[in-house]
Amino acid sequence: MAGNRDRFSTATRLRLIGEQTAARVYRSQNRRQDRRSRLTGRAAFLALVVCTLVVALAYPMRQYVSQRNEIADQERLAREAKQRVEELRDEKARLQDDAYIQRLAREHLHYVMPGEIGYTVIDPDVSEQRREERGAAGRPWYSNVLDGVDNADRPDR
Secondary structure (H helix, E strand, O other), rough: OHHHHHHHHHHHHHHHHHHHHHHHHHHHHHHHHHHHHHHHHOOOHHHHHHHHHHHHHHHHHHHHHHHHHHHHHHHHHHHHHHHHHHHHHHHHHHOOOHHHHHHHHHHHHOOOOOOOOOOOOOOOOOOOOHHHHHHHHHOOOHHHHHHHHHHHHHOOO
């Protein structure tokens, strides 16, 4: 009987150990699930905070980037205006020189100095019809002015 009792006590012990082990495993799984649910709650709160920050900062960041681009454009325009002012100052200084003025008058207005003879060279490859098509654009400026004066005196107007 003593052996029988030992056997029952061993079986009982094994059963108790198994039950205790099962209880530990069950408690461990419950703890993991609790941690997961807490982690999920934390993650959801963190995601909510991040989304709130993104939404709160999106408009100011867009305005900041837009203003930086506009500032860059204005700086570029200011540099271009400054360069244009320098070019105009140079041109003004050149216009103070009589030799430069004479050269411009010769080139653009076909002026000649006293004692010189002015010539107008007509391109032989340009036909009369083409000259008529071009009209006033193909003639020297003074021809257009003289034609305007002549046409103003005509009685049919």
